[in-house]
Amino acid sequence: MKIAVAGGTGTVGRHVVRIARERGHEVVSLSRGEGVDLVKGKGLNEALQKVDVAIDVSGIRDLSTKKNVDFFTTGTQNLLAAEKKAGVKHHVLLSTVGIEKAPSSIYAGKRAQEEAVIHGDVPWTILRSTQFHEFVPMTLGYTSAGPLAMVPRMLLQPVAAAEVAEALVDAAEAGPRGRLTDMGGPGKELLANLARAYVRKTGRRKLVVQVPAPGPVGKAMRKGYLLPGPAAAVGRQTFDQWLDATAAKR
DSSP states (O other): OEEEEETTTSTTHHHHHHHHHHTTOEEEEEOGGGTOBTTTTBTHHHHTTTOSEEEEOOOOOOOOHHHHHHHHHHHHHHHHHHHHHHTOOEEEEEEETTGGGOOSHHHHHHHHHHHHHHTSSSOEEEEEEOOBTTHHHHHHHHHEETTEEEEEOOEEOOBOHHHHHHHHHHHHHHOOOEEOOOEEOSOOEEHHHHHHHHHHHTTOOOEEEEEOOOHHHHHHHHHTTTSOOTTSEEOSOOHHHHHHHHHHTO
């Protein structure tokens, strides 16, 4: 098949591109660095010519609810309109576990994105996953001030980005199937403990302090609402294994 990957240079997207190519598919990556802007609709019509399946793993790094809802709504609507025009037969979306119980920030954006896909004109598949292992250093980047990191109290079940990418390519090959079984990693963890392990492993001098985050998202983090259910698909790579592999590449 010819597969388009929106966000093909990102954390999951680069794995999707690699795996799809390894399986013999023709792949076109859609990112601003490659001349495609989802929000502006720039380059979409040209990039989607003769594409069979589009996999959307696009995103922004911003905590604002409005910016997330605007990005995911506008970008998805533009992408779906261009897919319909180009005759794309299948839209595969990566979403996030627990978005109904965390109605702000990226979670609100992903909910709006799902709604756009469900009510769109292109047959679809949606896979929800938990946070990736890379969520830990990303959180440290957001919450650090000098030698201190104020990390929210959060129960999570981190999963390998490459394993999520593999599941997305599987979905692309299987055809439209609606909402798939959620996917999470092999173990439940406290974010602060993972952050401390990351700091130790990377040799950083940083004190990680766990604090309760406010609002509905903070409650969802603390109460485990962002964890997958008992029937979820479970990834193989643990956070410690990911951390060892990441440290070995340094």
